Amino acid sequence: MxxxxxxxxxxxxxxxxQRRVVAEVLDGEHVHLTADEVxxxxxxxxxxxxxxxxxxxxxxxxxxxxxxEVSTDQRAKRYDPNAHQPHHHLVCARCxxxxxxxxxxxxxxxxxxxxxxxxxxxxxxxxxxGVCPNCAAA
Amino acid sequence: MxxxxxxxxxxxxxxxxQRRVVAEVLDGEHVHLTADEVxxxxxxxxxxxxxxxxxxxxxxxxxxxxxxEVSTDQRAKRYDPNAHQPHHHLVCARCxxxxxxxxxxxxxxxxxxxxxxxxxxxxxxxxxxGVCPNCAAA
DNA sequence: CACTTACTTTGGACAATGTCTAATTCGAGC
DNA sequence: GCTCGAATTAGACATTGTCCAAAGTAAGTG
Numbered sequence: 033m034x035x036x037x038x039x040x041x042x043x044x045x046x047x048x049x050q051r052r053v054v055a056e057v058l059d060g061e062h063v064h065l066t067a068d069e070v071x072x073x074x075x076x077x078x079x080x081x082x083x084x085x086x087x088x089x090x091x092x093x094x095x096x097x098x099x100x101e102v103s104t105d106q107r108a109k110r111y112d113p114n115a116h117q118p119h120h121h122l123v124c125a126r127c128x129x130x131x132x133x134x135x136x137x138x139x140x141x142x143x144x145x146x147x148x149x150x151x152x153x154x155x156x157x158x159x160x161x162g163v164c165p166n167c168a169a170a
Numbered sequence: 171m172x173x174x175x176x177x178x179x180x181x182x183x184x185x186x187x188q189r190r191v192v193a194e195v196l197d198g199e200h201v202h203l204t205a206d207e208v209x210x211x212x213x214x215x216x217x218x219x220x221x222x223x224x225x226x227x228x229x230x231x232x233x234x235x236x237x238x239e240v241s242t243d244q245r246a247k248r249y250d251p252n253a254h255q256p257h258h259h260l261v262c263a264r265c266x267x268x269x270x271x272x273x274x275x276x277x278x279x280x281x282x283x284x285x286x287x288x289x290x291x292x293x294x295x296x297x298x299x300g301v302c303p304n305c306a307a308a
Numbered sequence: 309c310a311c312t313t314a315c316t317t318t319g320g321a322c323a324a325t326g327t328c329t330a331a332t333t334c335g336a337g338c
Numbered sequence: 339g340c341t342c343g344a345a346t347t348a349g350a351c352a353t354t355g356t357c358c359a360a361a362g363t364a365a366g367t368g
Contacts, residue, residue: 046335046344068325082283082347082356087326103244108325122281122289131287134192142273143260149269151260153300160281162291184315184364206354220318225355246354 036098036113043096053078054089058099058113064121064130066108104130104159120157124164133160174251181234191216192227196237196251201258202268204246242268242297258295262302271291271298 036055041047057073058065065073071086090111093099100112104123110130119132139156174193179185195211196203196283203211209224228249238250239306243260248268257270 037307048335048345050346063265066209066325078260081345082346082349085346086325103241106241106244106247107237107261108246114263122285122291124289125292131289133281133285133287135277135285136282137280139190139273139277139280139296140298142275142277144274147273148300149260149271150303151189151262151269151300152306153260153298154263155299157297158277159295160289160291161277161293161295162286165288168290186316186364204354222356223317226316238314266329302320 040096040098044061045092045096049078049082049084050074051089053081054086054093058093058111061114062101062131062142064104064110064112066110068108068113090135100155102130104128122160122162125161126163126167128163129166178234178236183230183234187216188212188219188223189227191219192224196231197250199252200269201252202240202242202250206246208249239270240295242266258297260298260300262305263299264301264305265304266293267304275283279304 036059036114037047039053039141040055044074045051051104053074054070056077061157067090070090071081071083073084074081089105090099093111094101094137098113098115100115102121102123104110112132114132119134122131123129124133135158139158140153145154175185176189178189178193179195183189191212192208194215195208205225205228208228210219212219212224228237231249232239236251236253238253240248240250240259240261242248243266252268252270257272260269260271261267273296277296278291281291281294
């Protein structure tokens, strides 16, 4: 994720300890934390960071296109650092585990003109739901 | 929607003025109201209906499979009475307008085994995003 | 028709998530 | 080092949803 910090600095992002910590928390594969989870983990590294800053920073990262906002449950938004490779999500209906997945084909092409109601359609978001191996075993 | 009332009564649903009003509000095509919108419209017909009852009733309708819960924005849940015909949603990114759409093919089949991570996948939810004709004109 | 009982409704307190603001602090260029 | 605009902070506030105990009511029974 140091590439991220480099990219952001290059874009004129003022670097602060708080922003660095938030970026560090959002590193990894299949990471889909809520704002609150990001805040908890950030506090572990930098105890005086405030909730507002975490929200601000997450919002900025989303605007910059470095992080995606996904809503796989209808509770809190989750933040996905894997923004540079298009993907969809597979969610466990029991425990809420989330995996990034890559379906074949382009779902956008599956919506016929007759079903577009004159909209200019630019994006599609797919959420698969099922039961993960852990929950199936239990 | 009187069929709905019949079906519910047949399933042992106790009929009350409040439940009737909520069911009436949820009648029509391309209806995707939030709980709060349902409440406002219900109050117009039955001023003393409470917020808790609207939430309760919506929850019951969802459990009974008569209404779907959809989350096209990450604010409030919306309730879709078109539960008996499988469909997906097309959302205007500017004004939030929602249409029911029917893509060709089965998106479930587009997720290869290698991308299922051992999950038992049972359902898929697709949200198309774009700009509606009204907003494009403005 | 009146009774009874279990199911529903109600209002308000509470919880979770997110937004906003004014005052303070701080990064980084000169 | 300064300076200044940008970032951070604490906490109030807003929105959406849940929970509970008390009161009300639908509908079967006799």
